[in-house]
Amino acid sequence: MKRLLSNVIPSAIAMVLMLQLSIVSLGAQAEPKPKKPGWPIPVHDSTNYSKLLIDRLEYAWGDEEDTVNWEGQYWYGGDTNRLYIEGEGEDVVSGGEGGEIETLDVLYSRMVAPFWDLQMGAGYQSEYGPGPDKERGFAVFGIQGLAPYWFEIDANLRLSDDGDTSADLEAEYDWLLTQRTILQGRFETAYSANDVPEFGIGKGITNAKFGLRLRYEFRREFAPYIGVSWNKYLGDTADLREAESEDTDHSAVVAGIRMWF
Amino acid sequence: MNKYLEPKSPRSPGRRQFLQGAAAMAVLAGLGRLAPAYAWQQTGNLLADKTVSGNTDIFDLTIDHTPMKIGSREANPITINGSVPGPLIRMQEGREVMLRVTNNLSESTSIHWHGILLPENMDGVPGVSFPGIKPGETFVYRYPVKQSGTYWYHSHSGLQEQLGHYGPLIVDPAQPEPFEYDRDYVVMLSDWTYDDPYHVLANLKKAEGYYNYQKRTIGDFFDDAASMGWGPAMDKWKMWGQMRMSSRDIMDVTGSVYTYLINGLPSESNWTALFRRGEKVRLRFINGSAMSFFDVRIPGLKMTVVAADGQNVEPVPVDEFRIGVAETYDVIVEPDDERAYTIFAESMDRSGYVRATLAPREGMTASVPEPRPQPVERGMKSMGMEHGDMQMDMSSNSEMDHSNMSMDGQAGSSGGMDHNQDNMSMEQGSDMQHDMNDAEKASDWVLKDRKITHGPDNHGSGAAMVSPNPMNRMDDPGVGLDDVDHKVLVYNDLRSLKIWPDQREPEREIELHLTGNMERYMWSFDGEKFSEVDGPVQFHHGERLRLILVNDTMMDHPIHLHGMWMELENRHGEYRPRKHTLSLKPGEMLSAQITADAPGDWAFHCHLLYHMKAGMFRVVSVS
Numbered sequence: 001m002k003r004l005l006s007n008v009i010p011s012a013i014a015m016v017l018m019l020q021l022s023i024v025s026l027g028a029q030a031e032p033k034p035k036k037p038g039w040p041i042p043v044h045d046s047t048n049y050s051k052l053l054i055d056r057l058e059y060a061w062g063d064e065e066d067t068v069n070w071e072g073q074y075w076y077g078g079d080t081n082r083l084y085i086e087g088e089g090e091d092v093v094s095g096g097e098g099g100e101i102e103t104l105d106v107l108y109s110r111m112v113a114p115f116w117d118l119q120m121g122a123g124y125q126s127e128y129g130p131g132p133d134k135e136r137g138f139a140v141f142g143i144q145g146l147a148p149y150w151f152e153i154d155a156n157l158r159l160s161d162d163g164d165t166s167a168d169l170e171a172e173y174d175w176l177l178t179q180r181t182i183l184q185g186r187f188e189t190a191y192s193a194n195d196v197p198e199f200g201i202g203k204g205i206t207n208a209k210f211g212l213r214l215r216y217e218f219r220r221e222f223a224p225y226i227g228v229s230w231n232k233y234l235g236d237t238a239d240l241r242e243a244e245s246e247d248t249d250h251s252a253v254v255a256g257i258r259m260w261f
Numbered sequence: 262m263n264k265y266l267e268p269k270s271p272r273s274p275g276r277r278q279f280l281q282g283a284a285a286m287a288v289l290a291g292l293g294r295l296a297p298a299y300a301w302q303q304t305g306n307l308l309a310d311k312t313v314s315g316n317t318d319i320f321d322l323t324i325d326h327t328p329m330k331i332g333s334r335e336a337n338p339i340t341i342n343g344s345v346p347g348p349l350i351r352m353q354e355g356r357e358v359m360l361r362v363t364n365n366l367s368e369s370t371s372i373h374w375h376g377i378l379l380p381e382n383m384d385g386v387p388g389v390s391f392p393g394i395k396p397g398e399t400f401v402y403r404y405p406v407k408q409s410g411t412y413w414y415h416s417h418s419g420l421q422e423q424l425g426h427y428g429p430l431i432v433d434p435a436q437p438e439p440f441e442y443d444r445d446y447v448v449m450l451s452d453w454t455y456d457d458p459y460h461v462l463a464n465l466k467k468a469e470g471y472y473n474y475q476k477r478t479i480g481d482f483f484d485d486a487a488s489m490g491w492g493p494a495m496d497k498w499k500m501w502g503q504m505r506m507s508s509r510d511i512m513d514v515t516g517s518v519y520t521y522l523i524n525g526l527p528s529e530s531n532w533t534a535l536f537r538r539g540e541k542v543r544l545r546f547i548n549g550s551a552m553s554f555f556d557v558r559i560p561g562l563k564m565t566v567v568a569a570d571g572q573n574v575e576p577v578p579v580d581e582f583r584i585g586v587a588e589t590y591d592v593i594v595e596p597d598d599e600r601a602y603t604i605f606a607e608s609m610d611r612s613g614y615v616r617a618t619l620a621p622r623e624g625m626t627a628s629v630p631e632p633r634p635q636p637v638e639r640g641m642k643s644m645g646m647e648h649g650d651m652q653m654d655m656s657s658n659s660e661m662d663h664s665n666m667s668m669d670g671q672a673g674s675s676g677g678m679d680h681n682q683d684n685m686s687m688e689q690g691s692d693m694q695h696d697m698n699d700a701e702k703a704s705d706w707v708l709k710d711r712k713i714t715h716g717p718d719n720h721g722s723g724a725a726m727v728s729p730n731p732m733n734r735m736d737d738p739g740v741g742l743d744d745v746d747h748k749v750l751v752y753n754d755l756r757s758l759k760i761w762p763d764q765r766e767p768e769r770e771i772e773l774h775l776t777g778n779m780e781r782y783m784w785s786f787d788g789e790k791f792s793e794v795d796g797p798v799q800f801h802h803g804e805r806l807r808l809i810l811v812n813d814t815m816m817d818h819p820i821h822l823h824g825m826w827m828e829l830e831n832r833h834g835e836y837r838p839r840k841h842t843l844s845l846k847p848g849e850m851l852s853a854q855i856t857a858d859a860p861g862d863w864a865f866h867c868h869l870l871y872h873m874k875a876g877m878f879r880v881v882s883v884s
Binding site for chain 2: 039045114
């Protein structure tokens, strides 16, 4: 956690600022020339916007331990070029200790098709307590967008600083029960091309995680939810965890808030 | 006859004196009462004071923020001479006008005279026709008035229009009107939000469908299954799902945030037009909204449409009409009972309404119709693919002629036009030529054999869909009105009263596609927003043009050309109606003839305010 604070966050902030600057300058170039000196542009259509989405901030009552889970993203930019900061993690609050920043990515994102962005940048992962902190960094290449039938897709290929390769996929789907009551299904999975025992990862498909969350949008920006989540480790990853006498599947009841600004 | 046409000026024409501020306003329409400084009266129209100097009518207009109540809530709209809407400016054809506009805001402003033909530098579009009016400055507009009819004026700066910066404009004709009436009222429709318009835009940019509370739910799917069977319900879901479009996406900004106004007053304030039994009442409807199409009716009364966009048309009796943003329709009604009638304007998506009253005395009301059922749902016509109504019978499309598909190689794979396959996903749609149905083949629609292509890349990532087979929808009253059991005005009903002087066959065609990507709230022409295009759309001075517009989006768009008329090529041949704003339904294609007789640069844009702000804007250069 200390390393996170001392190294990663400052460098992430520096990167964010640089990317923001470059996106702002891209936006500035896009402005057409005024017709005459001193005249305004008739329509300013290249405004940059930003959005901070806290997709999940939830308490999870698990079989063995309770955790606080979080997942969010921030973007800044225009229609085509954007900066993304995305992250996901959990912190054990009872029945154990420690926690994990599963991903913390800073990405340049560019729309390449009506519903799709290509993304690239740097990622970070860390596990802390009990025992020594563990962390690694990645180069990240991703695709994010809306697939036919309204599936929200986020998929990434990761090359770690130790040369390990992995890929992850997350899909979300919203069922509208009413205009404000929405059932969200989520599916996450990952693949590793290498054994990474330090992080308890074996070669092959590592896990599959399902979630169902029922939220009520008091406002579009503010929606509390309740739900369930279930994670199962698979293949070599499951074997590794079994060898450490850890459970290979976890289920939890969750309650939390989805919000954005 | 026209009892309220000419204001009785207390001043002799020669005196060059101008009243200032609120005192300059007078209420006309028979009441003679002075309006409160901040709002329109419950009856009549608030008239701008006019000073006459020789052949020139002089108006002084002051733009300001004025705190006032709109409905029961406090608001801080932008006002013109202290009111929302601004006062009715009444001009006379054949005279000159001078309009001195003073900006008391802390930001630049402007007034555009919507639909008025005038010199380029008087058109009031900052950055196109002039530099704008800076805080504290007075800009003097001066131009000869060469036309007559019902128009309006509004800001062309930022999002000021959403904040109340608009008002009605009437030009009285030099010749007698071709119809008779006893009373004359402006009915100006608009949409008001207590929220900051830039916040509204940010919401649209950040969260697709932010204001839409009539999306499809699981329950709607089961309802479909119950009414049409599981298979077709599934097909319908798949069809929209493949496109990632919503059949319920009717308006971007809805009654969930808007309070709809008539002459600045919400329903509870009940603006009232007075009549005596047996009188003919002329109602001049102006849609001064930022984003709202309205469906207008007066239950119990037939309305006879006598003018569209200020131009006289062959009278059309209707029970209802849809008015796009920025359009105007003049109707004449003859209430023959000594009772109140409700003027009912429902937003196109049924998310809200505003009513006013037509009554023999003040303070009367009539029953307000039940708003028609939500939700309104778009059918396959909106995809630009179908001739029939919303129906899932895919076999009806099997006779498409594939001979003309070629553009990008991948198109050839779509044998059989199976709507469940990839060619349904519109981003890779191919250029397919429908077999026209017999009715359309027989028609003399000028575009009936036109082959539509969408550029090498289907307009790029700014366009989430294209219409493979855009169609003639000028007989179609539009979404939510297709199955009402009374007469609704359609574009094909509009027949000009006279033949316009320039009858040359167009020597050149310009085709522009209306494009968008809802997910990011991107709006554009041909997939490129204003900042992405190199230069203006070029018209050659003096030429006769055909402008062809193709709607490649799932929304209705009112397209406005400044400085020149668009003569809509509907079924009336040389009796083409002239319009300044043409509303296109999804999947629609239409054309207009234009005489490029106005040298200079002119704005051309979607009149949905946030679409324009997002880049659905071009400059047309006539030289």
